Amino acid sequence: xxxxxxxxxxxxxxxxxxxxxxxxxxxxxxxxxxxxxxxxxxxxxxxxxxxxxxxxxxxxxxxxxxxxxxxxxxxxxxxxxxxxxxxxxxxxxxxxxxxxxxxxxxxxxxxxxxxxxxxxxxxxxxxxxxxxxxxxxxxxxxxxxxxxxxxxxxxxxxxxxx
Amino acid sequence: xxxxxxxxxxxxxxxxxxxxxxxxxxxxxxxxxxxxxxxxxxxxxxxxxxxxxxxxxxxxxxxxxxxxxxxxxxxxxxxxxxxxxxxxxxxxxxxxxxxxxxxxxxxxxxxxxxxxxxxxxxxxxxxxxxxxxxxxxxxxxxxxxxxxxxxxxxxxxxxxxxxxxxxxxxxxxxxxxxxxxxxxxxxxxxxxxxxxxxxxxxxxxxxxxxxxxxxxxxxxxxxxxxxxxxxxxxxxxxxxxxxxxxxxxxxxxxxxxxxxxxxxxxxxxxxxxxxxxxxxxxxxxxxxxxxxxxxxxxxxxxxxxxxxxxxxxxxxxxxxxxxxxxxxxxxxxxxxxxxxxxxxxxxxxxxxxxxxxxxxxxxxxxxxxxxxxxxxxxxxxxxxxxxxxxxxxxxxxxxxxxxxxxxxxxxxxxxxxxxxxxxxxxxxxxxxxxxxxxxxxxxxxxxxxxxxxxxxxxxxxxxxxxxxxxxxxxxxxxxxxxxxxxxxxxxxxxxxxxxxxxxxxxxxxxxxxxxxxxxxxxxxxxxxxxxxxxxxxxxxxxxxxxxxxxxxx
Ligand SMILES: Cc1ncc(C[n+]2csc(CCOP(=O)(O)OP(=O)(O)O)c2C)c(N)n1
Numbered sequence: 001x002x003x004x005x006x007x008x009x010x011x012x013x014x015x016x017x018x019x020x021x022x023x024x025x026x027x028x029x030x031x032x033x034x035x036x037x038x039x040x041x042x043x044x045x046x047x048x049x050x051x052x053x054x055x056x057x058x059x060x061x062x063x064x065x066x067x068x069x070x071x072x073x074x075x076x077x078x079x080x081x082x083x084x085x086x087x088x089x090x091x092x093x094x095x096x097x098x099x100x101x102x103x104x105x106x107x108x109x110x111x112x113x114x115x116x117x118x119x120x121x122x123x124x125x126x127x128x129x130x131x132x133x134x135x136x137x138x139x140x141x142x143x144x145x146x147x148x149x150x151x152x153x154x155x156x157x158x159x160x161x162x
Numbered sequence: 163x164x165x166x167x168x169x170x171x172x173x174x175x176x177x178x179x180x181x182x183x184x185x186x187x188x189x190x191x192x193x194x195x196x197x198x199x200x201x202x203x204x205x206x207x208x209x210x211x212x213x214x215x216x217x218x219x220x221x222x223x224x225x226x227x228x229x230x231x232x233x234x235x236x237x238x239x240x241x242x243x244x245x246x247x248x249x250x251x252x253x254x255x256x257x258x259x260x261x262x263x264x265x266x267x268x269x270x271x272x273x274x275x276x277x278x279x280x281x282x283x284x285x286x287x288x289x290x291x292x293x294x295x296x297x298x299x300x301x302x303x304x305x306x307x308x309x310x311x312x313x314x315x316x317x318x319x320x321x322x323x324x325x326x327x328x329x330x331x332x333x334x335x336x337x338x339x340x341x342x343x344x345x346x347x348x349x350x351x352x353x354x355x356x357x358x359x360x361x362x363x364x365x366x367x368x369x370x371x372x373x374x375x376x377x378x379x380x381x382x383x384x385x386x387x388x389x390x391x392x393x394x395x396x397x398x399x400x401x402x403x404x405x406x407x408x409x410x411x412x413x414x415x416x417x418x419x420x421x422x423x424x425x426x427x428x429x430x431x432x433x434x435x436x437x438x439x440x441x442x443x444x445x446x447x448x449x450x451x452x453x454x455x456x457x458x459x460x461x462x463x464x465x466x467x468x469x470x471x472x473x474x475x476x477x478x479x480x481x482x483x484x485x486x487x488x489x490x491x492x493x494x495x496x497x498x499x500x501x502x503x504x505x506x507x508x509x510x511x512x513x514x515x516x517x518x519x520x521x522x523x524x525x526x527x528x529x530x531x532x533x534x535x536x537x538x539x540x541x542x543x544x545x546x547x548x549x550x551x552x553x554x555x556x557x558x559x560x561x562x563x564x565x566x567x568x569x570x571x572x573x574x575x576x577x578x579x580x581x582x583x584x585x586x587x588x589x590x591x592x593x594x595x596x597x598x599x600x601x602x603x604x605x606x607x608x609x610x611x612x613x614x615x616x617x618x619x620x621x622x623x624x625x626x627x628x629x630x631x632x633x634x635x636x637x638x639x640x641x642x643x644x645x646x647x648x649x650x651x652x653x654x655x656x657x658x659x660x661x662x663x664x665x666x667x668x669x670x671x672x673x674x675x676x677x678x679x680x681x682x683x684x685x686x687x688x689x690x691x692x693x694x695x696x697x698x699x700x701x702x703x704x705x706x707x708x709x710x711x712x713x714x715x
Contacts, residue, residue, distance in 0.1 A: 019285065023285040026286075027286040
């Protein structure tokens with residue numbers, strides 16, 4: 001049964017680490033849905049958050065193959081209920097004066113902010129759980145989307161790990 | 163002491179025990195070669211005809227000794243010529259350190275002359291790789307490379323060093339050889355549970371591979387097999403670990419394994435897989451493989467567990483240490499009924515027919531095994547001759563059969579034989595090759611001659627790319643597309659041109675005479691054996707098939 005899994009990978013903060021992880025995924029034919037990399041509070045360590053899909057055997061392989069990389073310090077799957085998943089969306093909509101207030105109404109409901117406005121377009125920003133972003137896009141898709149960009153998921157486990 | 167990067171490379175090689183290295187010079191490694199001139203009494207450098215040959219030689223050196231092989235190449239084309247050798251070592255888990263020069267740091271990334279991003283190219287075929295941009299990091303990176311190559315599941319590590327780093331100076335502190343951390347033993351309870359499973363099994367079978375060789379676990383494995391009378395079989399990488407004359411050794415398993423071996427796996431109730439990875443040449447059909455059996459997998463690499471075939475239990479760690487811990491818990495057993503069934507199947511095993519008129523491949527290999535003796539090291543290329551060599555080579559020691567198991571690299575054999583002979587000057591080294599494979603690396607004859615290496619090369623010449631042609635016969639209705647190259651190579655003359663001798667033989671008697679003479683002469687030689695182009699490797703199970711699909715004629 002195919003499922004989606006969010007993996008958090010802590011790696012040495014070297015140039016080339018991302019290429020190595022990507023090369024591993026490419027070579028073994030693993031499917032990446034999204035991937036984000038960023039610094040952590042420790043300057044020696046970066047965090048890669050990867051969303052992958054596959055059956056349980058595939059996901060176990062992804063974890064153990066990634067763990068084998070020299071630069072991997074830790075890798076774990078983030079449990080849905082015990083983790084916070086966030087994503088940022090920027091969407092540019094074609095919006096003349098007549099549509100603006102309707103879009104603003106939708107944005108307000110979702111807690112999205114209008115961050116840019118021109119004569120015939122606007123850019124809306126929304127941060128939240130990926131499902132919330134999907135839902136927002138479902139509604140806002142009624143309007144004419146000119147361009148959009150999602151950052152991919154970034155995530156942390158709640159509480160302190162024992 | 164204040165040393166240049168090039169001198170640091172030499173110092174670290176000595177410190178890590180790498181006093182023989184294989185390589186080929188060039189502009190980007192001039193500083194290193196200049197230092198090697200200075201260190202020539204302490205580091206022996208073997209120059210091959212081609213960097214690929216150097217990489218296979220370093221690999222053969224490592225496979226035959228268990229030490230880490232070292233290969234050195236210049237930037238650009240020198241580095242890319244290593245790729246096949248590195249991939250070969252990666253697939254067979256051979257400890258190898260590949261050093262490549264690169265253009266100066268100020269030229270990197272500008273498509274400079276002879277610049278390639280070799281770290282990027284080799285990422286998927288190395289355990290790890292480094293680009294050293296600062297001479298102060300060089301010594302530690304090199305030490306790390308040796309540590310990683312030998313830790314856990316062994317493998318190749320590449321270190322790319324720009325030219326200016328080899329010229330720059332820094333303080334160097336000598337250290338001892340890196341300490342290789344021993345993996346922890348699995349929990350005692352897990353070992354006990356596995357031992358209980360083994361004690362309770364009615365039809366157990368051991369299936370082992372190259373991991374037993376890497377771990378040096380052959381003695382404890384033999385103890386386990388004999389204590390509980392468990393039949394054992396092996397992959398091509400496990401050849402030589404248990405002698406063929408041992409009645410509990412059922413021989414090679416898989417695509418070209420015996421009927422009995424594959425049948426025994428099929429009917430077993432417990433498969434104990436040791437230092438092996440259920441590749442598609444063994445578990446041809448992963449869902450049908452040992453379908454009545456519980457599978458216990460013992461391996462050093464956790465990512466191998468349930469990768470291809472689901473294991474019911476696993477023990478992760480050094481296989482020798484695990485088997486040693488398990489052995490006292492193993493109850494002596496006879497498994498009489500199981501063994502009798504196996505003995506009965508053995509009467510149905512494929513047996514090739516001898517001939518006194520024409521050379522048959524199994525006779526060539528058996529003659530080599532008999533005349534060269536148990537201590538000889540056999541290196542092969544890839545194709546039918548490789549499988550015949552594996553089936554009939556009768557090795558009784560690990561590290562005495564060198565073959566490219568995982569990658570199947572034509573062109574591996576001559577280089578590997580060179581590395582093995584350099585590492586084992588007192589042992590016989592026989593290189594068994596095919597006419598196709600040999601055309602890929604016979605240039606290394608110049609190396610064999612220059613260093614006066616008495617390697618006997620036996621060319622099993624069927625005039626065709628036999629293994630591919632066999633597949634065309636069986637699966638493509640005899641449409642022989644590009645497998646009959648119609649080459650006119652006169653091997654004896656080519657040998658002469660390189661400065662060694664060559665003979666051509668057509669009958670078993672001629673071969674026996676030529677081989678006996680070659681052993682007596684103890685000089686490099688090529689013996690070309692003409693065989694029929696329709697000889698097949700038998701038995702054969704087609705890819706994805708089971709023992710029921712076995713082809714025997
Ligand atoms: C470098 C490389 N190229 C292609 C192949 C595919 N291949 C496998 S076996 C084989 C034929 C080998 O012919 P030969 O060396 O004459 O041995 P034979 O099978 O005739 O004994 C080929 C082409 C390979 N294994 N390696």
